[in-house]
Amino acid sequence: MNKTGSVVCFFAFVGAWPIWSMSAEYQGSDFLPEIRYLVFDRDAVGFVSHESRSVDSFGSAVLHFTYDRGNRRVVEVDAGQFQRRFPASTPRTDPRPDPSQTYDLIGHARGGVEYKLKMKYCGEGVTDDIRKVVVANRNVRVRSRHECTSVSSVEIIDGQLWLGTAYSGEAGYSAAEGVIVQDMKGATVLARITALSGPVARIQADPVSNNLWVITSDGIYEISRQHKILSVNLSYQDFDPATGQPRYFFARKAAHGNPFAVVSRWLPVADRKKFYEAVSTIPTADVERFSLYEFHMCCDSSMPEYPASFRILAPFFIRAISMLKDGESPNIYRQAACRMGGPETAQYCARAQ
Secondary structure, three states, rough: OOOHHHHHHHHHHHOOOOOOOOOOOOOOHHHHHOOEEEOHHHOEEEEEOOOOOOOOOOOOOOOEEEOOOOOOEOOOOOOHHHHHHHHOOOOOOOOOEEOOOOOOEEEOOHHHOOEEEEOOOEEOEEEOOOEEEEOOEEEEEOOOOOEEEEEEEEEEEOOOOEEEEEEOOOEEEOOOOOOEEEEEOOEEEEEOOOOOOOEEEEEEEOOOOOOOEEEEEOEEEEEOOOOOOOEEEEEEEOOOOOOOOOOEEEEEEOOOOOOHHHOOOOOOOHHHHHHHHOOOOOOHHHHHOHHHHHHHHOOOHHHHHHHHHHHHHHHHHHHHHHHOOOOOOOHHHHHHHHHHHHHHHHHHOOOOO
């Protein structure tokens, strides 16, 4: 991936309009929620994702989550439930791409303090990039351990500068040094919070608890002002057995979830419950042979057929092809149908032009 493409992908990650392609290299984090903004009240915190085709191809892709301060759990809720819980919530994308393109990102820390970030790209022989962090119109020295560590979000609390980090390379953005906490001038490192999964997308102070929220590509962390991680909520996808619908769940430790729940979001909403019921009939040993990477990376006619137990899923992909809008590529669905095997799917084994 070239430098420009990498920066575009990161803009999608931090909440700008995402640019995504079925032909892009598969990354599991592509199918996790990209939190756009946070809202707060006495008993809960709300998280709203940006609209993204990468997490829902046929339905609404704006996702809503609530965090209960009492049990420190994050759960997915629908838009109506969220609106009733946070009736005065106002969308705000921050940080956001710099319209002038002088910097990569512009955002605001607590109290409305503006910051500007220039990301450093490390890959493909590029060595002339300069990392730059400007807070309240003053250049800040970043006390990172590595010169290729970029700053992706900034927060200020108790006179401390909290810097979320990310690494930009040929494969896109990945984890760097977690969160670096330093004094405002960058003279002293006060803490390094490294036990975080994924690159940091945003840091935001909580006006109710005075803790801080750190959002990464993989999950949601609550961290105290004393730099202690209070809660870990790493996201994964599975089916809600009561409704058959794909849902996001959260756990303290990374979980693989159900790969077919991810696939379900690529199907028309009306088909998802029946898809769940069909998947439930597939033997566990066969399910374990399914790879989201192979499903996503299109198109390779040499890929082997799926187990025979998968053939019950072919009608769902064939129906999805018929419902695509003009200009939308059917190839990933054709590849899936082809790999089901059987004479009824042979017509889908040629890539559409």
